[in-house]
Amino acid sequence: MESGLQSAYLEEKERLEHTIQEMERHLEALQAIPPYTGHDMTEQVLESIRENKRRSLAHALPEPYFGRLDFHETGKPGPAPLYIGKSGVEKSDSPELMVIDWRAPVASLFYSFTGGTEAASYDSPDGVVQGLVFLKRNLVIRKQILQRVVDTFDRESDAMAVTDEFLLYRLGENKDNKLRDIVSTIQAEQDAIIRAGKNHALVIQGVAGSGKTTVALHRLAYLLYQYRDQVKAEKMIIFAPSRMFLDYISGVLPELGVGHIQQTTFADWALELLNHEVKLADPAQALRHWFAVGAARPVMDDTAPGRFKGSLRFMQWLDGLLNAYEQQAVPQTDFVPWDGVKLPYRTIRDWYAVEYKHEPLMKRRERVLARIKRWLEMELDKVWEVHLKKDYKKRGSARLRDYGKQWPAYTPFGFYKELFRTAESGALPFVSEADERFIPEDLRQATLTAAKKKQVQPDDLAPLLYIRQRFEGIHGDLRFDHTVIDEAQDFSPFQVALLALHTKNGSFSILGDLSQGIHAYQGVRDWHELLSLFPEENRAYFTLNRSYRSTMEIIYFANEVLKRGFAEPPALAVPVFRSGEPVELAQADGPALAQRLAGAVQEHRQREGAGTLAVLARTEERCRELHAQLLAAGCDGVNLIVPGQQQYEGGVSVVPVYMAKGLEFDSVLLVDVDPVHYAQTAQEAKLLYVGCTRALHELKLFYSGEPSPLIAGVQGDFVKAGL
């Protein structure tokens, strides 16, 4: 075996040297051709192909490939080694490929093949291709140097396949402040999602750490490769929960050689489309309210404003009012520019309701008014007496202005706020009593009070955009080829329905985890709410239950939290076989806790290759306090992460649990895990679960007095009492 490994290493080393020489030769040849700057179209196309090749070769040179698959296609001679890399590499003198792009159909075998001697197959553009896999090999190359060769399947060897060794090696590494690509270790269940067809709305329920975010980003790279004639990077969009999270994931797409994909939060995107006509109420205040501790924490049922305004019922109500407005928008009067001449109401209504039916509402208004103006000019042409003509012109223009005032040009916000008035406070004529009753009184008051300051809550944004699309339509450049919604459990059905209007062919990747639905005051309760928005034949539901982030100990412990918080716990995470230290529980508060935390930070920093560490607390105030204590104890350079943060710096951070969602840290220290901060409810269990599952390698929990019922009595070799 030893000598087998040695010869494999030597074989691969030689092959790598040969590939690099060939690539360098190719790159030099391309660089020797002076860039074409002329106007000949054909030459321009050729230059752009050459430039792409130069870029792709330069990008691939340090690590040309990461895998090898020896595949014997049925009916073809002998097994051929296929080298798989982040991008395809041609030979310098022929279009034959030395390295195959990981997204190519044949490369799917590298991911979907998980061992066994039976025939394997993959889908190619010409149909299913069958054959036998002889060898599956992982290679680690860094800066052109071969560092590791691991065979995960060898048909000719008696040795057992060590399928997961390479994955475990990868998962055991420390992380920095950015998410990384996983091309070399994509798992079969992840690959199935990455390669799913374009015109489907995929809803993916994945446990914490199952790779949802990572898979979504790889899927974008795949779609761009596979459907290059149909989709463009600039027309793809990722919605993520915060700008800090966007910063955290910003490294993956460039690593995959993909650029220019729009990345935003729903609020930023919406405010931009609304021309910043409204301001968002301070989100930190809302978070303080919803994540208040103990008895101060509000109930999160369907009467919560976000649940109400985010529901499809609310969307239907709004739709009904927009339809009623559409029916009654045209002033019910003839247009009489001067005595004796009139444009009948019926004619104006016909223009509006028949001729311009397909235009959005405010465009229709513009068109009708412009047409009345033209009619007026024609009527004036019929008047020959100069002095009369002048007088009619003045009078006609004034009457047209008056007419326009009876038919106001609403902005989305201008219209929206009118809908919350009652008949008593001057509601618009088409707002019925039933419409009035539909809105809970306190919500009406809150919406109107905020509206006076031109302020809205996040849950008002989807309704505002819905009005916008009915008023102004959606221009081509606002329609996406593909839309990714990460942390989708925090999205409302209304938001997703709205995004569906902006997305071509229902092409979506919607990812989330209901067990992490800590924003239950606004998000979905079950995925059917979202799936029902798409036709059955165009939607697909996937689950990811394996968790790759955390050690077995951490996952077993986090699962216990869910079991204690839910009468019927949701699908529990299945860890990969990666073992670490047991989760530690310790009693500490006040100065003793501060001392423990400072000690842990210092110890962490002394470790070789120390990665990231986070102290997680329930509230922003508590984080500020702990941060100050750490600084006072001499722990310089500790980052405090609070709402509104734009960047994640890595290193050591103090973070409210709700802001840590989506991120990960090598070590996590969770404080105040007592009955007050984490009561035995599903909602608090989700919060604590989020906190625990942020840890890759090490998790410690501290409590004052009693431990929270969500962790009390947890027993097993995956947990131990701390000193």
Ligand SMILES: Nc1ncnc2c1ncn2[C@@H]1O[C@H](COP(=O)(O)OP(=O)(O)OP(=O)(O)O)[C@@H](O)[C@H]1O
């Ligand atoms: N196939 C894989 N190979 C190597 N690492 C992986 C693989 N899949 C996921 N990971 C790693 O697991 C971690 C979690 O991934 P990611 O953040 O995408 O998961 P997630 O499901 O979005 O998590 P959460 O819901 O908790 O935010 C990352 O460090 C990622 O690199």
